[in-house]
Amino acid sequence: MRTSLIAGLTMAFLxxxxxxxxxxxxxxxxxxxxxxxxKGGLIELQTPHSEAPLxxxxxxxxxxxxxxxxxxxxxPDELPKNSQELYLRNGxxxxxxxxxxxxxxxxxxxWFAGLLEIPREQIDSVFFGVTPQRxxxxxxxxxxxxxxxxxxxxxxxxxxxxxxxxxxxxxxLKLPENFIFGAEISWESSPNIRIHLCTDGEKPQSDGTSNSxxxxxxxxxxxxxxxxxxxxxxxxxxxxxxxTQAPGNKNSNTCQLExxxxxxxxxxxxxxxxxxxxxxxxxxxSPKGSAILFESMSSGSxxxxxxxxxxxxxxxxxxxxxxxxxxxxxxxTLSVDDGDRFSGKILSYSPAGPTKPFTVxxxxxPNPISIPLENCAVMYFTxxxxxxxxxxxxxxxxxxxxxxxxxxxxxxxxxxKAKHPWLGELEIDRVVMLSISKSE
Amino acid sequence: MxxxxxxxxxxxxxxxxxxxxxxKAPKERPSVLxxxxxxxxxxxxxxxxxxxxxxVFDSSSLEGLSVLNTKRLLEMTLNGAPKKIEADHYALATxxxxxxxSHRDTIRGRLTNLDDKTITLExxxxxxxxxxxxxxxxxxxxxQSPSFYNGPxxxxxxxSAGGNIxxxxxxxxxxxxxxxxxxxxxxxxxxxxxxxxxxANWKSSPYFRxxxxxxxxxxxxPGTGYSLNxxxxxxxxxxxxxxxxxxxxxxxxxxxxxxxxTAEFTIYLDRSKDGTNAVHIDGKEIGTxxxxxxxxxxxxxxHFVPQNTSPIKFSNISVSQWDGILPAKPxxxxxxxxxxxxxxxxxxxxxxxxxxxxxxxxxxxxxxxSTSFGDVGVPIKLMRSVALSEEIDEVRMEKNDxxxxxxxxxxxxxxxxxxxxxxxxxxxxxxxxxxxDINAFSRIEFxxxxxxxxxxxxxxxxxx
Numbered sequence: 049m050r051t052s053l054i055a056g057l058t059m060a061f062l063x064x065x066x067x068x069x070x071x072x073x074x075x076x077x078x079x080x081x082x083x084x085x086x087k088g089g090l091i092e093l094q095t096p097h098s099e100a101p102l103x104x105x106x107x108x109x110x111x112x113x114x115x116x117x118x119x120x121x122x123x124p125d126e127l128p129k130n131s132q133e134l135y136l137r138n139g140x141x142x143x144x145x146x147x148x149x150x151x152x153x154x155x156x157x158x159w160f161a162g163l164l165e166i167p168r169e170q171i172d173s174v175f176f177g178v179t180p181q182r183x184x185x186x187x188x189x190x191x192x193x194x195x196x197x198x199x200x201x202x203x204x205x206x207x208x209x210x211x212x213x214x215x216x217x218x219x220x221l222k223l224p225e226n227f228i229f230g231a232e233i234s235w236e237s238s239p240n241i242r243i244h245l246c247t248d249g250e251k252p253q254s255d256g257t258s259n260s261x262x263x264x265x266x267x268x269x270x271x272x273x274x275x276x277x278x279x280x281x282x283x284x285x286x287x288x289x290x291x292t293q294a295p296g297n298k299n300s301n302t303c304q305l306e307x308x309x310x311x312x313x314x315x316x317x318x319x320x321x322x323x324x325x326x327x328x329x330x331x332x333x334s335p336k337g338s339a340i341l342f343e344s345m346s347s348g349s350x351x352x353x354x355x356x357x358x359x360x361x362x363x364x365x366x367x368x369x370x371x372x373x374x375x376x377x378x379x380x381t382l383s384v385d386d387g388d389r390f391s392g393k394i395l396s397y398s399p400a401g402p403t404k405p406f407t408v409x410x411x412x413x414p415n416p417i418s419i420p421l422e423n424c425a426v427m428y429f430t431x432x433x434x435x436x437x438x439x440x441x442x443x444x445x446x447x448x449x450x451x452x453x454x455x456x457x458x459x460x461x462x463x464x465k466a467k468h469p470w471l472g473e474l475e476i477d478r479v480v481m482l483s484i485s486k487s488e
Numbered sequence: 489m490x491x492x493x494x495x496x497x498x499x500x501x502x503x504x505x506x507x508x509x510x511x512k513a514p515k516e517r518p519s520v521l522x523x524x525x526x527x528x529x530x531x532x533x534x535x536x537x538x539x540x541x542x543x544v545f546d547s548s549s550l551e552g553l554s555v556l557n558t559k560r561l562l563e564m565t566l567n568g569a570p571k572k573i574e575a576d577h578y579a580l581a582t583x584x585x586x587x588x589x590s591h592r593d594t595i596r597g598r599l600t601n602l603d604d605k606t607i608t609l610e611x612x613x614x615x616x617x618x619x620x621x622x623x624x625x626x627x628x629x630x631x632q633s634p635s636f637y638n639g640p641x642x643x644x645x646x647x648s649a650g651g652n653i654x655x656x657x658x659x660x661x662x663x664x665x666x667x668x669x670x671x672x673x674x675x676x677x678x679x680x681x682x683x684x685x686x687x688a689n690w691k692s693s694p695y696f697r698x699x700x701x702x703x704x705x706x707x708x709x710p711g712t713g714y715s716l717n718x719x720x721x722x723x724x725x726x727x728x729x730x731x732x733x734x735x736x737x738x739x740x741x742x743x744x745x746x747x748x749x750t751a752e753f754t755i756y757l758d759r760s761k762d763g764t765n766a767v768h769i770d771g772k773e774i775g776t777x778x779x780x781x782x783x784x785x786x787x788x789x790x791h792f793v794p795q796n797t798s799p800i801k802f803s804n805i806s807v808s809q810w811d812g813i814l815p816a817k818p819x820x821x822x823x824x825x826x827x828x829x830x831x832x833x834x835x836x837x838x839x840x841x842x843x844x845x846x847x848x849x850x851x852x853x854x855x856x857x858s859t860s861f862g863d864v865g866v867p868i869k870l871m872r873s874v875a876l877s878e879e880i881d882e883v884r885m886e887k888n889d890x891x892x893x894x895x896x897x898x899x900x901x902x903x904x905x906x907x908x909x910x911x912x913x914x915x916x917x918x919x920x921x922x923x924x925d926i927n928a929f930s931r932i933e934f935x936x937x938x939x940x941x942x943x944x945x946x947x948x949x950x951x952x
Contacts, residue, residue: 068525077549078528090551096560097523103551196691203667203799205658212668212797351667 068115069093074108083112086459086484111485114447114478127448127479128159135172136470137431138438141450146174149397149406154429160446160480169432170470173374176424177385182361185221188354194219195250201344208234208355211344218250218341226310226362229340234302236350238267239295242343244275245309246335257343258284259335261316263307266345269293272307272318274330288328289318308362311335377431382408384423394427438469439487447482457484517567521545524560524944533564536907538888538914561934562945568927570895571612576853577869578630579609580809583918584623586885586901592625593883593918594636594808594898599629599868602847602855613928617919622881624918626811629871630679631838636897637676637807640664646674649708649793661946663803664792671697671793673705676807678788681763683810684755686792689801693720694745696794700755703787713787716755716767719795721746723774725767729784738767738775745769752804758812759783766814773814803946808898811873812836832859834875837866847874883917890914891933892924901936 071079071091079102081095091104091112130143134156142164148155154171156164188194191204194217201215209217223246233241243263244252259277262285264270272289276282295303306319311334318325340359344352375381380394392410403420406427410417440453444466454466454474464476518530521543531547536558543556543564575598583593595617597609607619607627640646641662643653650656650670657672658665664672678684684700695718702713714737715726725738745751754768759782766776790807794800832844835857843866845859855871857864886903892912893899902914902924912924912932935941 073549075530075549076528077530077547078526080525080527095527096525097527097556098554099557100555102554104549105551108549201692201798203665205667210667 070111070113070115071104072110072112073104074110079104083114083459084461086112086457086464106486109484109486111483113483114481130159130448131177133175133450134166135175136166136170137172137435138170138453138470140452140468142452143446143448143450146397147399149394151395160448160477161474164471166471168429169435171429172431173429174427176421176426184224184227184359184361186358188357197251202342206355208353209342210351210353212236212346212349212351214344214346216252216341216343218244218247218252218339220250220339221359223309223338223340223359224361225312228306228308228358228360228362230304230306230356230358230360231354232302232304232356233265233295234353234355235296236301236352238350239301239303239352240266240345241352241354242345243305243307244341244343245307246311246337247339247341248337250339250341252341252343257341260337261288261307261309261330261335263305263318265295265303265305267294270295270305270318270320270325272316272328274332274335276332277335286331288316288330289326291318291320291325293320293325295320310362374428380408380430381426381428382406382419383425383427384419385425390417390419394429440467440469441487442466443485443487444476445482445485446480448480452476453487518548519567520565521556522562522564524562524941526944529556532909533566533907534909536904538904538906558934560941562941563931563933565931566926566929568925568929570927573612573633576631576867577871578633579868580628580630581607581609581619581624582626582628582809582811583619583900584625584882586883589885591891591899591901593900595619595900595919596633596894596896596898599627599850601850602627602874613925614922617922619919620917621876623883624876627874627876628809628811629868629873630809631869633896636809636894637674637805638893638897638899639805640802646672647705648672649706661803663801663946665799665801666792666794667799668797669794671699671708671791673699673702673789673791675705675788676790678757678759678790678807679809680759680783681810681812682757682759682807684757684790684807685753686805687750687752687803688718689750689803690798691749692798694718694751694800695720695796695798696792696800698753698755699789699791699793700757701782701785701787702789702791703785705789705791708791708793710787710789710791712785713789716753717795718742718745723767723769725775725777727780729780729782730786732784735780737777737780740774742769742774756810756814757782758810759785763812764814768815771815776814835866836872836875838870838872885937886915886917889936891936892929893931893933894928895930904932907932 068080069083071093079093079095081093083091084094084101085092089106091106092101093104094101130145132145134142134144142156142158144156144158146154147157153165153167156166158164188204188209196202196217197215201213202209202211202217229245233239244257245261245263247257247260258275260275262273262275264273269292271287274286274288276284276286304321308317314330314334316328316330342354346352375389375391379391381389381391382394383389390408390410392408395407395409395416397406398404405418405420406424407416407418440455442454442457444452444454452468454468457464457466462478464478464481466474468474519533521529529545529547529549531545534544534546534553536543541558543558545554545556547554577598579597579599581595585592595609597611597617600610600616601608605621607621607624609617609619611617639662640659642659646653648656648670653672656666656668656670658667678700688694698716699710700714702710704710712728712730717724721741721743723738723740723742724736727735727737751769756766758765761781764776764778767774792802832846835843835845837843843857843859843864845857848856848858853868855866855868857866888904889901890904891899891901902916905913905915910926912926915921
């Protein structure tokens with residue numbers, strides 16, 4: 049009994065010492081430790097620098113980042129996945145699953161906040177196939193772990209890998225067979241960067257980066273090419289996707305790049321700033337490597353930077369995600385995976401049915417149309433009378449994607465209790481919390 | 489041997505706070521605590537109990553007074569107003585080092601006594617400090633308050649030829665890292681005998697210039713000054729003096745830098761016409777020069793100028809007094825003939841004369857020296873240095889040692905006992921127990937002998 053108590057205390061201590069929540073305040077103060085409570089204008093933080101928890105005044109809070117090291121429950125990679133994401137008209141987004149639809153409400157089941165009954169007029173849309181995948185890599189958080197060739201042109205600063213010279217930096221990210229690579233690319237004068245994926249090593253070989261995928265980004269557009277293995281017959285490059293859409297615009301020297309790679313089906317999909325630029329089929333045997341290399345092509349006069357690099361495993365459900373825009377404001381719209389759109393009134397949802405269909409009454413058909421769940425891509429709800437946007441005092445970002453506006457936050461060991469301006473009192477599982485920031 | 493805070497009665501002019509009327513009183517600015525996990529808390533330190541490793545801290549970020557432990561505390565900045573002292577002379581005692589540690593404590597004050605065993609300095613911040621002479625490495629006398637720089641602590645005080653410092657340089661962990669070719673400069677009053685030292689880190693190969701005595705901090709190619717140029721395995725020093733012909737002073741191969749990624753540079757400067765100057769890299773003499781009158785340089789800018797876009801890291805930058813004696817080379821030590829040494833201690837005067845003798849007494853700024861030619865009286869303000877014992881001795885490292893940095897530059901190591909809003913109490917093997925006015929210090933480093941905290945304190949070579 050005594051042994052188990054000691055073991056339990058030791059585990060509790062370890063879990064505390066591992067947690068590294070981060071609190072940043074407007075005056076530049078920075079605290080690390082484990083947030084054990086947040087209530088009454090105070091954040092209580094367990095830290096090695098004080099025997100008693102520090103009581104931090106949250107009036108000047110900029111952001112509270114919750115550590116991913118949370119030993120009491122699953123690691124973030126093992127958190128439940130939802131393939132649907134609901135967007136409220138105040139900008140909030142919630143991962144979960146539609147479990148019911150009435151003329152007035154949509155029932156949305158979440159694993160972290162239970163069942164939400166949401167009035168239709170508060171809902172902007174529901175996207176399907178938005179599964180947050182198992183995260184393989186998120187960073188960079190420093191230059192450590194990255195390999196550079198002898199010239200060391202790349203540097204780490206302000207959360208970004210930056211170079212203003214030609215040169216490689218690479219890392220073996222243990223890329224799985226199917227993955228989604230995303231990153232924010234920025235530049236000083238013009239974009240000029242190459243990203244080599246699925247390479248055999250984290251450094252270029254003597255023959256360059258053969259047997260890989262090459263994502264080429266410059267002011268002329270974006271291109272995805274298959275780099276053939278050394279010794280293979282035919283041309284060294286096979287172009288898979290080409291877009292002449294220039295990254296960024298005159299007001300922005302940054303873009304969000306996403307490449308989805310399915311090495312089993314040999315399908316690659318390229319997105320720029322959330323817009324799908326194209327899909328390519330690799331006609332060869334896919335490269336087998338698991339590393340990634342960034343190659344700056346800058347000639348020494350301006351910086352190229354890469355930040356917010358995220359690599360997730362890609363499962364097939366995400367393939368359904370389409371970013372079809374809203375068709376009409378005064379009608380419901382349901383878009384399906386082949387690009388068809390059905391506008392009218394989305395009447396109901398039958399989760400008990402074999403195909404789990406949504407029923408839509410369109411203007412074109414006298415009878416309602418049933419659309420199986422597996423074909424649904426995005427569902428927009430009628431923009432009714434303007435309802436005032438409502439923001440809470442805080443923004444809660446969720447580890448599985450999504451964000452919520454909240455007020456009256458009270459954080460306990462396992463749950464966060466707070467009031468959502470529209471959804472009312474919520475109890476949210478602490479494990480899902482990524483960060484809390486003050487609303488502007 | 490407890491020292492009390494004494495009124496500095498012997499100083500010629502009363503001490504005055506060093507901030508202007510329109511400036512915000514520094515006291516109003518909070519101190520900042522930095523911990524090894526990068527926690528950073530601002531506020532007012534109320535007290536420190538060293539044995540308990542407890543710090544009571546009043547932070548506007550925290551509810552009420554907080555009791556923090558200092559086990560992982562790296563440093564505490566202080567913003568009190570130091571006093572500016574005008575005196576007839578300024579004595580600077582450089583203390584011998586701690587075991588294998590390169591830091592050298594310095595204490596400044598007014599010399600009031602010197603005998604076989606002790607040196608007594610009158611200070612505004614700790615009253616009379618009587619130093620064990622065997623633990624004092626050197627004693628220098630100045631007629632102006634000696635100037636120091638230790639940094640970099642941040643971009644304050646630096647300017648960049650490119651205009652925008654943040655665009656071209658990153659400051660972190662008391663290090664500055666170049667992002668481009670644009671140089672960075674700051675004005676530091678360089679004493680007549682000075683030591684400029686710094687550490688450089690690079691990733692590919694070293695390619696940079698260090699300029700000193702420059703007359704224009706906003707230009708990477710100023711009109712006058714010295715330029716020390718490092719390019720891969722080659723180092724040169726070029727002198728461009730006003731109304732003088734320009735000189736290539738040193739051109740040397742430094743092939744041992746080929747495989748290195750870091751090096752410590754030290755430039756020894758004696759501005760007098762007959763002074764010997766030198767450049768050392770990693771403690772090894774690369775070249776010397778003499779016979780140039782550098783008193784004619786009016787500029788006081790020091791520049792660090794990368795010569796390519798590959799990042800270079802500069803840290804441990806220090807400008808300090810130098811006793812004018814170059815580190816002995818091994819062959820010089822062998823040549824030394826003890827029989828040729830005269831009895832007594834070597835006292836250098838401002839006019840360059842050297843007297844060998846012993847100090848009989850010090851009275852009202854006048855030193856009475858006993859020499860083989862009879863007794864000689866010398867005003868302290870006309871002295872420049874007193875050669876001290878060469879016996880090998882070092883200061884012990886103590887468990888609760890802290891390094892207290894003076895606003896004026898330099899630092900002392902103190903075994904901390906306690907600290908409150910006004911006073912730091914501590915012990916040193918050099919002077920015993922003493923109480924220090926906390927306004928003398930700009931920051932206090934804690935846990936200085938814990939090497940496992942060095943990476944958090946200084947950053948690592950891989951931390952770019």
